[in-house]
Amino acid sequence: MKIFAKACIFVAIVMLLVSAACAVDNVAFIIDSGLYNSSGVADKVLRYKAEVETQFPVNLIICNEAQFESYKPAQIRSYLIDLYNNRGIKGAVLCGQIAYALWRNYAPGVDDKGINSFYYEDLDGTFTDTNADGYDDLHNWGAHVGPEIWVCWMRPPANDQVNQLKAFLDKTHKYYTGQITFNHRALVAAHGDYDGNIRDGFRMVERLQPLYGSNIDIDGEGADIVVASEQVSMLNANRYEIYDPMGHASSTLQQWDSGYVYASTIKALTGGSIMTFIYGCHSAAFNESPSGNLAQAYCFGSSIGQAASGTSWNYGTEGKWYIYEELNRGSYLGKSWMNMEIIKNTPQYMKDRYGQTFDTDRHLWGDSLLGNPFVYSNYNPPSPSSLASIKSLPDGKSALITGVVTTANFGDCVYVEQPDRTCGIKVQVSNAIALNRQAKISGVLATENGERVIKYGEITDLGAASPIKPFVMVGRDLKGRTGVSGTENLGLLVKIAGNVTASGTDWFMLDDGSGLRDGLGKRGVKVICKGITPPTSGFYAVTGISTTESYGGRNYPVVRVRSSSDIKPYP
Known part of the structure; x- marks a missing residue:
């Protein structure tokens, strides 16, 4: 009996492990109906959904039924809460110019304010504007301390968002299909005010070593200074998977020991980095620069960039190493971002950072993730299949x-x-x-x-390539009839021959005596000849593609010719 009980426990553990390994995250993709229905956008979004679901343990729920860009932040949050409660979402991609909530931070000696992405992540907390100045400034943590979901902003520049979004989705497609080349390598760069964090302090090199070992480039260590133009050259030449810059910043630029790198320069990179995690003030403050924000520029533009993170106010993204830890466990970026948000967003973490008397209801971090959250570290795109x-x-x-x-x-x-x-x-x-x-x-x-x-x-x-020769076939062997099995030949170049029994605009029937009929009962194989004058009688050989058409809810085989030279009198 004990052996049986142990066996049952073992099986239960195995089933739990398998279930966890096979778990699929429901993730919402929220896009305004007008943007979704703009020319070419829907097709690219659906292609993105297919590629994400094929390569990641994700079910991407496309939410496009409303004019979401007209929603107030409270309405977006209510919508996310409903998706969390009823669809079990683990994350959300906010695509387009979705409204953001604002927060005023009262840290010691600081009055910071800006975008509050955590408003859409902590779904059971409350956010209150105590003085009616347009900025929430009081946060109640709710029954569950921390975030319920992660959020990523797929936010193209506001001045050309349709074209910029389509270009970005083309870039994600190239990433997923191996058309973007990059190295499994990281770059750590630090302004002189922060170079103590390269190996000490934040210990960024040490944090990245589990991912890349010795494949980490360093700029700005010790007496070495970071020169802006050299950073651009390194990004273009080396095409990194992760870029970890630490320096002074604004919403539109990074300041280095010598020179500045502007968002416009970043957008024009020919190389860059797949993921960029900026330590720099206001680096993700896209409310200040809606068409030229720094973090936004690392995603949208000609670079290889897929995703970037930064902050809304006066400090950088502390704790980004928690993202690296989860990436190293094999998680995708959105889930890895959630790991950081869970760890950082607790009252105890804030007290450990600022002191035990710190008012944890009056402070938030201001971190935001932008771009494409479905990215792996040490990623290799799938090989082509047969x-x-x-x-x-x-x-x-x-x-x-x-x-x-x-x-x-x-x-x-x-x-x-x-x-x-x-x-x-x-x-x-x-x-x-x-x-x-x-x-x-x-x-x-x-x-x-x-x-x-x-x-x-x-x-x-x-x-x-050498031309493909057509298969010579009889009509009854063409695939495509509802309920009829046989050797697969749909999509192949084929050749049939027979007598013309009927014709009309852009079509004719070719009967070889094998007993095939179309959806209207006409004898023979239907030949589609768009733009070509069909024969009205006689015996012909036809070369074309084996395909189908539907009539009355049933499918029937047809042959579609390519040009008039595919229709020849026979013999």
């Missing part, structure tokens, strides 16, 4: 394929095949390329009329 394995994935998963060959170009989409002709697929793209080119494809899996397709696709031309 087309056959990609087609077996469920809808909504991201796809990355290389070495396929283009067989058709219909303007808004292309078809590609494996060189061995075992598999083909439709790819919806905005940048179609010519036929007979080797290509790299990325996008999101979907199903249309029973046919697997890649939506939100991006295609890269890898050079010339």
Whole structure:
């Protein structure tokens, strides 16, 4: 009996461990309906969702049903509380110009004020403006001390937010598909007033060593000074995964021992860092510079930057090493940010920092995370998969394929095949390329009329390829009929032959005697020939793509030709 009990306990422990390992975080992605429906934004958001959910233990809940940019902070907070209570969210990405709450900090000898991101993280606490000056200044911690969720601002510059957001989501896509090169390396830089924190004090090098070992560059240690132009050169040349700068700052610049680095320079970087954790005053005060904030610039622009953090008022992000600790445990950035917020945001932590008599209801840290919270340390993007394995994935998963060959170009989409002709697929793209080119494809899996397709696709031309030869087939073997199984050939280049039995604008029926009929009962295989005059009678051989169309809730095979040369009298 004891052995049985121990076995049951062991099984229970294993199940708990497996459950924890497989846990998926619900995360809200809140975006104003107007911004979401702006030209091209929705497709890029849905591609982002697919890539995040494929590579991270996250269920990204797209919340786009309201004009969230018109909501007051209290309304946004109420919405988050509802999502927390009813959907169990662990975090939230606030996309666009979502309203922020303001806080006035009364630390000893300091009167700091600015953005209070913690207002959206501590969902059971209360925040009160005691003197009606527009700034909350009294915080009650609630029954649960600390944050309930983490929050990240995906906040493009306000003066061009649609284009800037689309460009940023293109950059996250390139990060997830291996099109951004960077080194598993960190840079620690410290102004002379802070260089005691490189190895002592905050001990930033020591904090980063579990992540990168000796792959840490240091600037500003001892007699060495940090020169602004040299920082820019190092970021461009070395393309770091983490940048840890400590120095004086404002909402638009960093001050170094020699010179300044402005937000405009950061936005124009050709290299940079995937993650930047700024220790510098007002570095994330995007209320002061809504179109040119320092932390914002590390994310939005031409650099490789995905995420950055900073503060709203007069000090830097203390405790950022708690982020590094959680990154080293294999967590993504948003969850790692939560680790820091949990540790720092307690009355006892504040008393340990400022003294046991410190009024912990009148002080907040002012830390904010910006950009893309779904980033790993020591990240390696997934390798391209075979087309056959990609087609077996469920809808909504991201796809990355290389070495396929283009067989058709219909303007808004292309078809590609494996060189061995075992598999083909439709790819919806905005940048179609010519036929007979080797290509790299990325996008999101979907199903249309029973046919697997890649939506939100991006295609890269890898050079010339040998033309794919069509499979010669009889009509009854074409895949696509509802309820009919058989060898997969949807998406392949095929060749059929038969007698023309009917025709109309942009189509004709080709009957080879195999007994196939379309959705209206017309005999033969339907051939789609958009923009091409169809034959009205005679025997023809047709080359085209094996695809489908839907009629009356059922799918039927069709062949789509590419040009008039695909339709030839036979023999």
